[in-house]
Amino acid sequence: MDDASGQPEPKVEKYNGAEITSEMLQDAARLFSENYGIWGPRGPKPGSRVSMSAAKLRRECLPEKHEHRCGYSRIVVDGQLVANAFACYWDCAAGRICWVTQLVVRPEFRSRRFATRLLGAFLEEQVWAYGIMSSHAHACMAAVNAFGRKVDSVRLSDIRDHAELILAASPIGYLKSARLHGSLFNAGVVDGSVSSADTHFFVDHAEPRQALEGVKGRLAPLEWPFGELMECHEFVVIVKPQ
Numbered sequence: 001m002d003d004a005s006g007q008p009e010p011k012v013e014k015y016n017g018a019e020i021t022s023e024m025l026q027d028a029a030r031l032f033s034e035n036y037g038i039w040g041p042r043g044p045k046p047g048s049r050v051s052m053s054a055a056k057l058r059r060e061c062l063p064e065k066h067e068h069r070c071g072y073s074r075i076v077v078d079g080q081l082v083a084n085a086f087a088c089y090w091d092c093a094a095g096r097i098c099w100v101t102q103l104v105v106r107p108e109f110r111s112r113r114f115a116t117r118l119l120g121a122f123l124e125e126q127v128w129a130y131g132i133m134s135s136h137a138h139a140c141m142a143a144v145n146a147f148g149r150k151v152d153s154v155r156l157s158d159i160r161d162h163a164e165l166i167l168a169a170s171p172i173g174y175l176k177s178a179r180l181h182g183s184l185f186n187a188g189v190v191d192g193s194v195s196s197a198d199t200h201f202f203v204d205h206a207e208p209r210q211a212l213e214g215v216k217g218r219l220a221p222l223e224w225p226f227g228e229l230m231e232c233h234e235f236v237v238i239v240k241p242q
Helices: 022-035 055-059 116-122 137-146 156-170 204-220
Strands: 013-016 070-077 080-092 097-106 127-134 179-181 196-200 233-239
Touching: 013 055, 022 055, 022 070, 022 080, 022 097, 055 080, 055 097, 070 116, 080 116, 080 156, 097 116, 097 137, 116 137, 127 137, 127 156, 137 233, 156 179, 156 233
Parallel strands: 097 127
Antiparallel strands: 013 070, 070 080, 080 097, 127 233, 179 196, 196 233
């Protein structure tokens, strides 16, 4: 497939956990630190970029004794890493889960469907459901599209019925400790949240909120199904493949 300039689209490279090298992790940590976002007012360094070390990336995306059930996809352009994603697979009572633990795309490549292609590399027949927790609406949309659905066919009942069970079974600490929030889980919630979780990750939400408004505009007359985004919260998206 060619891009808008007529050049062949760069290929997606896919690796399983055992194939992920220290150099790959260092490159991924640098990509995150340079492109992910900045700390919000309640973060440890307000206004500074959120940084990531290779060691922390390993802990969060390749949990100990579970590395063999993780995956990594990336896109390299002219020798430079421009986009990547990590995912972790685990089993819960409902079936096998594939959860996207990180997705980063350099800004100048964000209009080329790189995110959807990266996540599509994690598709497996044995997976019962796919998930992502992210403050960025573009990441959520990439997951919905990559895993075989359109936004108007996402079943919120799947998230309501299974999110707690799925996260409780996760080998990843920040997912296991996340507190679900929104009207999907508690009818008494009136702040506009529908499907989200409090992760105590105080990244600045100015850019994610701008992205959310853009996604809402493009979806109209369809509605964005996951609600509003509160401080230190991330959207929770769970998709069962078609």
